[in-house]
Amino acid sequence: xxxxxxxxxxxxxxxxxxxxxxxxxxxxxxxxxxxxxxxxxxxxxxxxxxxxxxxxxxxxxxxxxxxxxxxxxxxxxxxxxxxxxxxxxxxxxxxxxxxxxxxxxxxxxxxxxxxxxxxxxxxxxxxxxxxxxxxxxxxxxxxxxxxxxxxxxxxxxxxxxxxxxxxxxxxxxxxxxxxxxxxxxxx
Numbered sequence: 111x112x113x114x115x116x117x118x119x120x121x122x123x124x125x126x127x128x129x130x131x132x133x134x135x136x137x138x139x140x141x142x143x144x145x146x147x148x149x150x151x152x153x154x155x156x157x158x159x160x161x162x163x164x165x166x167x168x169x170x171x172x173x174x175x176x177x178x179x180x181x182x183x184x185x186x187x188x189x190x191x192x193x194x195x196x197x198x199x200x201x202x203x204x205x206x207x208x209x210x211x212x213x214x215x216x217x218x219x220x221x222x223x224x225x226x227x228x229x230x231x232x233x234x235x236x237x238x239x240x241x242x243x244x245x246x247x248x249x250x251x252x253x254x255x256x257x258x259x260x261x262x263x264x265x266x267x268x269x270x271x272x273x274x275x276x277x278x279x280x281x282x283x284x285x286x287x288x289x290x291x292x293x294x295x296x297x
Contacts, residue, residue, distance in 0.1 A: 115248070117252035135256055145282075145290070150186065156194070157233040159237050163197045195208060220242055
């Protein structure tokens with residue numbers, strides 16, 4: 111069975127985006143960016159909800175061509191293009207960049223993908239990740255908490271139907287005060 115990882119940046123008060131979908135608070139240090147890149151290099155398939163797909167696909171296909179692109183950003187962009195992606199949405203008509211679109215039941219498709227062969231998958235996007243968490247499909251959580259309070263926006267987690275018990279497996283502090291907490295789901 112494939113591992114499903116939920117990894118996100120979040121504010122100290124628990125938001126993945128401030129009001130108006132503002133993520134300006136989440137600019138990573140070079141060390142944090144390199145950590146995210148290292149994690150992404152080990153991912154076999156990315157699972158995106160509509161909003162996160164829109165954000166990622168508007169930047170990463172050409173990010174390696176930007177004059178200020180660092181070596182790590184160029185590598186992240188190349189890896190992003192090469193990694194298979196599944197986009198879950200009933201409101202967009204098509205996707206590109208090594209992605210396929212799923213318009214049906216996200217939980218059923220993620221369950222099917224987990225049961226198949228392959229390496230780890232990463233789920234991102236508030237609504238899609240919430241569905242995977244509620245269905246008990248997430249095996250690992252990688253949450254990078256940034257030292258900022260935004261007071262509102264898109265929450266990292268909404269109300270769950272039941273508890274999810276976790277084991278802490280790693281913590282790390284990055285320049286600028288961002289803190290990684292990585293947990294595995296107790297089964």
